[in-house]
Amino acid sequence: MKQIVKTITKKDFSTFVNTLIKDGSYDVVGVQAKGKCYVFDTLSSAEELRLNYDVTILPPKKYFLPQYEMLLKFSLQKPYEAKETITDSPRIIIGVHPYDIIALEQTDRHYFDQQQDNFYKKRRENTLIIGVDIQNVSERSFAASMNTNTTETGFDLLLTDIGTSYAVTIGSEKGEKLLKKYATVKDASSTDLTKIKTARNAVLKKYKQKMKIEKKDWSSLLVANYEHAIWEEHADVCMECSSCTMVCPTCFCYDVKEDVSLNLKQGNRTRTWDGCMLKDFTKVGSGEVFRDEVKERYRHRFFRKGNYLPARYGFIACVGCGRCGSACLPDIADPCNLINELAHFSSENDPGKYFIKEENEVLEKGIIHLPRSATIKNITHFNELDSLFEIELDDKKPLGHKPGQFVEISVFGYGEAPFGISTPPGNTPIFEIMVRQVGNVTKKLCSLQPGDKIGIRGPLGNGFDTKSFEGKTLLFTSGGTGMVPMRSIINHVLNPKERNKFKDIIILYGAKRPKEITFMDDVDRWKKIHDVQCELTVDRCEPSECWGGCTGLITTLFPKIQADKLDSKNTISIVIGPPVMYKFVIKCLQTLGIPDDNIYVSLERRMKCGVAKCGHCQINGVYVCKEGPVFNYAQLKQLPEAF
Amino acid sequence: MKQKPRVAVFDFADCEGCELEIADLEEEVLDLLEIADVVSFREVMKEHSDDYDIAIVEGSIMRPMDEKRLRSIRNHAKILVALGACATMGGVNKIRNQWMPDEVIKEVYGDTNLKGNELFDVFQTKALNEVVPVDYYVHGCPIDRDEFKSVITAIALGKKPDIPRYPVCVECKKNENICQFELGSFCLGPITRAGCKAICPTHNSPCEGCRGLIKKAETDCVKEVLERYKLSYEDIRRRCTMYNYGRKECSYDE
Known part of the structure; x- marks a missing residue:
């Protein structure tokens, strides 16, 4: 596309900026000095602008995903009152470098993906970007190697210093209107256009940091070196301060x-920048940390930039700004250095490609943070830790879930946590979840009474596609709280309307102790059905406990499967349980001859936002809250971080 | 209506600055009074009662008489909150643990005969949790008022407060500060627990580690960074003495 280019004298440009400031319609932000460094901040006069800067401490991301951003205000006095708090006014940001513009376009891709983030969207719509071509290059920048030193898109206006004037490339209608209303410009001559090219080229020789390989080769280089010793070597000196992710224009994970x-x-509920280098990033309510070693976290950061996001969105999520390299005290964060170091090695090791679920259309516009009001109808206590909650949505609309999906439950003042849905799908606003008391939210939930209000977001995630299981024998294996989502699918397939679509049904269920067996009423019912084989075991049983059944790990139940029922190639096996269980159960299934393609699992991770935005639940490049929690084992086993 | 919990505020060896931070909540103190009755708070009121549920205790334990008094407070209170660095970890009061109590007394009071005077009967400085169990910690020198509020509301709601386990750098970067190391100074931010909103580096003063170290200064990659910035281990050791003398990294639950 041919872009319209104007010119404006530097004096007129100052007048333009000062007019904008005086006009007061916009918060006028620009690059200004802070000591020997530069920052984006609100301008009080055009004189403060430093358009020949090298790099700012933080990228302009802070205006779209602020360091601290209030999402909801809620009342603790009324039964249920919560509202979103979008407060943003029109803004103009002057002096954004091309690499930061490209970083914003990348962030758009993520935050506008499928379930759009209405807060981010509002801020983007409210803001005009006046970019500026790079004149000085920071010591660590390698934007030229990343082809992010210039850009054709993503700005409303783009300035290029061509001597006594700026060339102004018009990038949007909004930009054109702004110029028309507030500035005195001339059409650019062909000499001016040549000057733009000359100016851009002159900067290229200022780059000290250069990448030894092509940007497109990042991904394969990383994948080939997944197990390389370099991750551990660098992690040994990592201070785990996450400065690298805090200053990064393409890091967009947040905590709430x-x-x-x-x-x-x-x-109020506030989101704030979070960093995958911090240990608590993957910590779930029960205390488990899924990327426990510094090495794993350090590697994750590079894979996210060079492999996971490229697989998902088709771009390398690094724009070569060099901020992380400057911010890292032990100097191990610079992607250019790391890639160059890795480029010396080659490796046979290939952990395989990461699968990403295909894109669907945008699901729901702009309501991803606000929960729906719901009422607790009934609470049944299984034991001192586990309780079954019956919940009804106050809008009386059906929940509309698939087995295996989950909901995020809010207890205002305490927070939000994910829960597997344990009732089968149905045309009803009533559903059940099981709550195990492990953290703030679950403990508070258990102190609530029928009639109390809670907030619900969901159903979320990828559930079981039971249609694809039709005509097959179904083998369900669950351990501990894995029975919660398992009960949903079991009761669904046992529904008289569904039952004849499937062959035999085998249910294996293990709990640590007899008292930890949940849903005993269901289990008793299943046992009585003639074409259902239902076997139970407990890991151990104290002499004081009453238990006449099998003792031993879940794997001890496999020999009990009636062999005549099991046509292994035509059996679908569903496994849900604690992380430690999968390895052993899957071995048993493979021994039975069940193909990996026929095995489905459901995994637990820290699903904070539930809509693939906040980044906490990732297994390698896969979002458990979006591509999971239900996964096909044949696909999942390619992910080194899965089990 | 449920009776409001009764709160008492006490102090030991300290500057009372953290108590002042509570008083500085100003109109928000009234919000606090909606959910709790303050029955003892020497810095701001004359009244005193020994009937309380929650004891908020500032200061370090220096003498057998302090220890006795703290045990008595612990016995009265259902919940004990350590307020500020002196209480949570000994803080500046532990600087003197570099010497024996006798040496310290002699250095300050010379040959004055203080034998038998229990006010001067000092032992090595202790944090509260070296004497009695502590239920909640409000870190810092002084404390951060917002964190104090979040601990108090957590107690009131019966939830675990959300105290960061990551370093000050996270908050410092969010504030867009120029790194102290880049300014030619050096800073304990990378190894100190956040939660202070990086107030010191934000006001151009390096972090002194008043909220406790989350990494061991002796090992944990500090060496490499010191070398890169041409600093000696002695520099960092001295800096750690200010608040963290004799202390290893803090435990996860503090």
Whole structure:
């Protein structure tokens, strides 16, 4: 596309900026000095602008995903009151370098993906970007190697210093209107256009950091070196401060916190930047940390940039700004250095490609943070830790879930946590979840009474596609709380309308102790059905406990499967249980001759946002809250971080 | 209506600055009074009662008489909150643990005969949790008022407070500060627990580690960074003495 280019004298440009400031319609932000460094901040005069800067400490990301951003305000006095808090006014950001513009386009891709983030969207729509071509290059920048030193898109206006004037490339209608209303410009001559090219080329020789390989080869180089010693070597000196992710223009993961006023009357839910280098990033309610070693976290950061996001969106999620390299005290964060170091090695080791679920259309516009009000109808206590909650959505609309999906439940003042749905699909606003008391949210839930209000987001994630299981024998293996989502699919296939679509049904269920067996009423019912084989075991049983059944790990139940029932090639096996269980159960299934393609599992990770935005639940490049929690084992086994 | 919990605030060896931070909540103190009755708080009120549920305790334990008093407070209180660095980890009061108590007394009071005077009967400085169990910690010198509020509301709601386990750098970067190391200074931010909103580096003063170290200064990659910035181990050791003398990295639950 041919772009319209104008010119504006530097004096007129200052007038333009000062007019904008005086006009007051916009918050006018620009690059300015902070000591020997530069930052984006609100301008009080055009004189403060430093358009020949090298790099700012933080990228302009802070205006779209602020360091701290309030999402919801809620009341702790009323039964249920919560509202979203989008407050953003029109803004112009002057002096954004091309690499930062490209980083914003990448962030758009993520935050506008499928379930759009309405907060981010509003800020993007409210903001005009006036970019500027790079004149000085920071010591660590390698934007030229990443082809992010210039850009044709992503700005409303783009300035290029061509001597006494700026060339102004018009990138949008909004930009054109702004110029028309506030500035005095001339059409650019062909000499001016040549000057733009000359100016851009002159900068190229200022880059000290250069990549030894092509940008497109990052992914294969990383994948080939997944097990390389370099990750551990560098991790040994990593301070785990996450400065690298904090200053990164393409890092967009966030955590969510809840604050309550001192009089306990109201509170708010705020999101804040989080970093995958921090240990607690993957920590779930029960205390498990899924990327426990520094090495794993350090590697994750590079794979996310060079392999996971490229597989998902088709771009390398690094724009070569060099900020992480400058911010890292032990100097191990610079992607250019790491890639160059790896480029010396080659490896036979190939952990395989990462699968990404195909893109669907945008699901729901702009309501991803606000929960729906719901009422607790009934609470049944299984034991001192586990309780079954019956919940009804207050809008009386059916939940509309598939077996295997989950909901995020809010208890205002305490936070939000994911729960597997344990009732089968149906045309009803009522559903059940099981709550095990492990953290703030679950403990508070268990102190609530029928009639109390909670917030629901969902159903979320990828559930079981039971249609594809039709005509097959179904083997269900669950351990511990794995029975929660398992009960949903079992009761679904046992529904008289569904039952004849499947062959035999075998249910294996193991719990640690007899008292930890949940859904005993269901189990008793299943046992009585003639074409259902249902076997139970407990890991151990104290003499004081009453238990007449089998003792031993879940794997001890496999020999009990009636061989005549099991046509292994025509059996679908579904496994849900604690992380430690999968390896052993899958071995048993393979011994039975069940192909990996026929095995489905459901995994637990820290699903904070539930809509593939916040980044916490990733297994390698896969979002458990979106591509999972239900996975096909044949696909999942390609992911080194899965089990 | 459920009775409001009764709160008492006490102090030991300290500057009372953290108590002042509570008083500085100003109108928000009124919000606090909606959910709790303050029955003892020497810095701001005359009244005193020994009937309380929650004890908020500032200061370090220096003498047998302090220890006795703290045990008595612990016995009265259902919940004990350590307020500020002196209470949570000994803080600046532990600087003197570099010497024996006798040496310290002699250095300060010369040959004055203080034998038998229990006010001067000092042992090596202790944090509260070296004497009695502590239920909640409000870190810092002084404390951060917002964190104090979040601990208090967590107690009131019966939840675990959300105290960061990551370093000050995270908050410092969010504030868009120029790194102290880049300014030619050096800073304990990378190994100190966040939660202070990086207030010191934000006001151009390096972090002194007042919220406790989350990494061991002796090992944990500090060496490489020191070399890169041409700093000696002695520099960092001295810096750690200010708040963290004799202390290893803090435990996960503190």
